[in-house]
Amino acid sequence: MKSRDTLLKLKRFQVDDKRRQVAQIETMIAEFERMAVDLDREILAEQEKAGIHDVAHYAYPTYAKAAKVRRDNLARSADELRGQLADAQAALAEAFEELKKIEILEERDGARERLAEAARDQAEMDRIGLGRSELRAG
Template sequence: MKSRDTLLRLKRFQVDEKRRQVVQIETMVAEFERMAAELDREILHEQEKAGIHDVAHYAYPTYAKAAMTRRDNLKRSAAELAGQLAEAQDALAEAFEELKKVELLEERDGQRERIAEAARDQAEMDRIGAERTTLRAS
């Protein structure tokens, strides 16, 4: 029984760890997307300030070009993290299923113990009743 308790704690820890990984990746994706949106605003601001929207124009703002590169890198990183997020979510679902299996085994064992204890209690009550019946008959 002790090994089952240890296994149950291990499975719960694994689920918690996978859940933390999912949340961490989701947070990173959201942060990258926020930063990319901020760079989009800065690029637009630079284009409006310079009055040039054509990236190929010789006087296009250098800061806007650099910001575009950073934004594109952030979007690429966010897309890569989205793939990792899907994998982490799958791993979380798998760990959760394993936890549920162990919990069901634990519950089934507990139910068996309760049934066995109830049977022992009933047998004891039957024995006491039989003794009283024997005493009254004598």
Template structure:
């Protein structure tokens, strides 16, 4: 019983750890997307300020080109993290299933113990009831 309690605690820890990983990856993706959106606005502002929207134009703003490269890198990183997120979510699902299996085994064992205890209690009550009857008939 003690080892199962330890196993349940371990499985809960693993589920919590996997959940933290999923949240961390989701947060990073959201942050990368926010930064890319900010860069899009800055690129648009630089293009509007220079009056040049053609990237191949010789006078295209250097900052806008650098911002585009940075934005593209952020989007690529967010896409890579999306793959990691899928893996992390799958690992979380597996860890959760393992926890549920162990918890169900524990619950089943407790149910068996309660039934056995009920049978013992009923047997004791029957014994007390029978011994009480035999004493009552002796006059």
């Protein structure tokens, strides 16, 4: 039983660890998306200030070009993280299934132990009852 308790603790730790990984990746994606939106605003502001929206124009703002590159890099990174997120979510689901299997086994063993204990208690009560009835009869 001790080894199953240890296994149960390990599986719970693994599930918690996978949850943290998923949350961390989700946070990073959200942060990258927020930064990309901020860059979009800055690009638009630069274009408005310069009065030039055509990237191919010779006088297109240098900062806007650099911000577009950074925004595109952030979008690519967010896409890569989405792939990692899918993998992390699958790993979490698998770890959770393993935990549930161990918990079900633990619960089943506990139910067996409770039934065995109830049977022992009933046998003891029957023995006490028989002893009393023999005293009355004798």
